Amino acid sequence: MKMIRQLFLAAALIGALLLPSAALAGNLADEPSPPDLALDRTIEPVIVTGVFAGRSVNDIFVYRWTGSAWEQIPFQIDERDATGAYVANEDGVMDSNDEVVFMSGDTGMLASSSIGDALPVSGLWYRVQVTDPLNTASKGWAYIVHSTTLTVTNPTDYVSYNAGNLRVSTANYALGWAASGHNGLDYMSMFGGGDILDRTKLRIDYRFIVLIKLTENDFPLDNVVLLKDGVVRTLVKRGGTVTVSYQSYTSTTFPVDLRSLPGSLEQVRTSVDLGNGVTGTYYDENNAAGKPIDGVPDNVTATPFNQAWRQVTVGNGSNIQVATLTSLGGTRHHYYKDNSAVDPQDTGDQRSFGDSGFEVTNPTSKLFTITTGQYFIPAAQGNQGATYNQYFLNPLQVTATAESQFQTYLPTLSRN
Ligand SMILES: [Ca+2]
Ligand SMILES: [Ca+2]
Ligand SMILES: [Ca+2]
Ligand SMILES: [Ca+2]
Structure with missing residues (x-):
């Protein structure tokens, strides 16, 4: 002093x-x-x-x-x-x-x-x-x-990357990129649990004479490139998407350029679908008390959309995802589907377990960036989504x- x-x-x-x-x-x-x-x-x-x-x-x-x-x-x-x-x-x-x-x-x-x-x-x-x-x-x-x-x-050293299985891992979570089929993730574990992920999904609907629906499977596969495996964070790039992973937090910047698509964009959706049989609880701003993730459909309210966060709690951990979607324009909704029935139109295992994310109808731009943050916190805290959304919005x-x-x-x- x-x-x-x-x-x-x-x-x-x-x-x-x-x-x-x-x-x-x-x-x-x-x-x-x-x-x-x-x-x-x-x-x-x-x-x-x-x-x-x-x-x-x-x-x-x-x-x-x-x-x-x-x-x-x-x-x-x-x-x-x-x-x-x-x-x-x-x-x-x-x-x-x-x-x-x-x-x-x-x-x-x-x-x-x-x-x-x-x-x-x-x-x-x-x-x-x-x-x-x-x-x-x-x-x-x-x-x-x-x-x-x-x-x-x-x-x-808080975080490491394994090029053999394309996974980032820390003491609190692991995330893995798909080796084939699509550019998204197909592995997630939290706080010592097993893999809970089917895959991350992308849906793009556009109208050019007829309605055409694209999924994550319709984009060319890009290599997963490690830019840096440091002691505080890893930097991983796939195509134009950069994922920055810390001990309990991951941020992803996903630039999307659909200007080469003819016609008009009708809908864009990104979501995270859990594996067949995974059970847990889903929360968002309209479902604060939580809905059971169990493959049995739930009565879920998709609007209003004022807070771009969702929380999935499974076993030992919670994954809170927040997003910035404003560059798409259009009308935003929450997306949630929990249904173990096989949907032949779906990708991945064609079943939906707590499949949740964000949907934008009638986007006004074909060139946009979706920025997401994912927090991994121990499970016993209940609904913390609004708190972490405030963190994301107020760095x-x-x-x-x-x-x-x-x-x-x-x-x-x-x-x-
Ligand atoms: Ca490291
Ligand atoms: Ca320099
Ligand atoms: Ca359910
Ligand atoms: Ca599935």
Whole structure:
């Protein structure tokens, strides 16, 4: 405490013109008392860009202050090219769009002493403040440093990819891409359970003289390409779709270009169909008490559609999927089908077990992107969909501020 007061005092004296005094007061006021240490949202990524431009990606490290010591936390640096696309290797040098990534749950306290006094780091570092915008009293901090002598010392690896079975796995879930037939997923397990997935499905109806129905089987098969298997996340690409997987969260960006289809689009649907015989509970905004997934049809309300989330709870885990569908235009609905009867028109095992997702009728654009997030949480929590939908819509606020022994600069960026 004494040290940081001196540090800020030095900043106030030396850099008085650089920093408004209100900002200084704000920094001191942000310092948490011990009972409010932890950030309340722990399974989301913290992504920082714009730090250490021109430095080698191998000389960047991330630490937290535990209250009594500096501790390295799991982190990775992912390079993006000039178009913003993730690439396995760019130039090994920090550019403005390269990302330093760590988990919100690994943040610590606002430091009460200087990291520059404790570790062999370069004279300037970044203090990263992470704030839950839904509960602004909840904050966490991490420190991104540059050093030519430090090494990676934290052995934690939250996620891995197996090219043999095309699966990403963590302690909490596994997801696998289909080896043949379609570009979607055909494997999902949660919290130690077995595979619960038949497959992910895509339905595109368009009218060109007659109604034509496409499924996920009608698109050319793309290779599954691993861009990165880091300790915080994996980056996997199939066609134009990029899936980013963390310990308890996966996000997917699925760009769809149907401009070559003649006629008009009538309906687009994406859904996740569970395997034959899987039992559990389905929730969405209109079915908050849950419907039994058991292959027996349920009385489910598909509208209104105000919140793009759905939750499937099976055995030891829950999968909450949230989506951004706005670029399609049109009218959105929830989609749910639970029926063990064989439907010869269906794909996969032709049965529907808790098949659920999102449907858009009369989309106004043939060029759109569907962005989804999937949270994996332990099962015993009941319906948590609305909460995680709020998380998805209100990302953690990230502010990186350059600091040195003698000076604090204005925040350089704010980005999730
Ligand atoms: Ca770079
Ligand atoms: Ca890994
Ligand atoms: Ca049912
Ligand atoms: Ca099925």
